[in-house]
Amino acid sequence: MTLTELKYIVALAREKHFGRAADACYVSQPTLSVAIKKLEDELGVALFERGSSEVSLTPVGERIVVQAQRVLEEASAIKALAMMGMDPLAGPLRVGVIYTIGPYLLPSLVAHMIEKVPSMPLLLQENFTVKLLELLRQGEIDVAILALPINESGFVIQPLYEEPFVVAVPRSHRWAKRESLGADELRDENMLLLGAGHCFRDQVLGVCPEMSRFSQSSEGIQRTFEGSSLETIRHMVASGIGITMLPSSSVPSPVPAGSLLTYVPLKDDDTRRTVALVWRKSFVRKEAIDALIEGIAACPLNGVTMIDSPQMVR
Secondary structure, rough: OOOHHHHHHHHHHHHHHHHHHHHHHHOHHHHHHHHHHHHHHHOOOOEEEOOOOOEEOOHHHHHHHHHHHHHHHHHHHHHHHHHHHHHOOOEEEEEEEEHHHHHHHHHHHHHHHHHHHHOOOEEEEEOOOOOOOOOHHHHOOOEEEEEEOOOOEEEEEEEEEEEEEEEEEEEOOOOOOOEEEEOOHHHOOOOOEOOOOOHHHHHHHOOOHHHHHOOOOOOOOHEEEEOHHHHHHHHHHHOOOOOOEHHHHOOOOOOOOOEEEEEEEEEEEEEEEEEEEEEEOOOOOHHHHHHHHHHHOOOOOOOOOEEOOOEEEE
16 A cells, blocks of 8 residues: 555545546556556455446545545655754745736745745646645645635635736727726626636636626637636737736736736626635644745735735634
8 A cells, every 4th residue: 555546546536537536646547547446456345436427435435535635644744744843944835826826926926935935945836726626635735825715624724815806908999998897797798718627717707607608508609718828818808809807916017008908997896806825734834834925925916905814724
């Protein structure tokens, strides 16, 4: 029995699909399948029931996966304790961040951490929320910067800041000189969205639920378009394909003279997101977490409001 095999069964228990579990563990599906079968043979019990479309845990598998998760957390804690014995601020901190935060937070955050905590370099990884939570569970990263809500157990969640959404339109658009817009005004526009898997896409569709209907219908391509990143979408807006919604931290301040885009605030108070730091309850380098929180608070993020609130334990 190895820690790698335990990581595989925890991933499969969560994803309920061999292909998705293999992707989450960054291995091929045959590699994951063989390792799990080897563990089942070693234990002498079936951990999973294999169905045609998905897999499910057996009763004994449920108990073993719970214990496997504890073992993975404790194994990660051993490494952290050894590092803490030397210096909690010495050695890398492994930080995950979602795609719609990383490009706008990391440049100033990395510069701050180099200046204030040079002995603790940041090992950075961008990914989707679901992938980063999986890496946290497996002990592959130490902390993640995500957008709430996070409906998972076993984590400490520290809200960091709130940021409103703004609408990006071409400079020649009829709204370019508007001081603000209502969310209901967006329904008749061609809306550019991030692809499936991005939590910011879901937040935009929460503000403009009509776009979800269009994107799934036969006429959807006429009403919504998808991009792989906010920067790609920003260029598409500039070319006149449509409009989009962006988090305020992605908007340059000040907007450069000659910019092809104009950014218009939304009137609605609830068109915003809360960004938080998430880590395992078993993570022991508290001073490293505190240093990271301090670094994020020092970053000049456009339009955000820092939050001074207690941690939430899930």
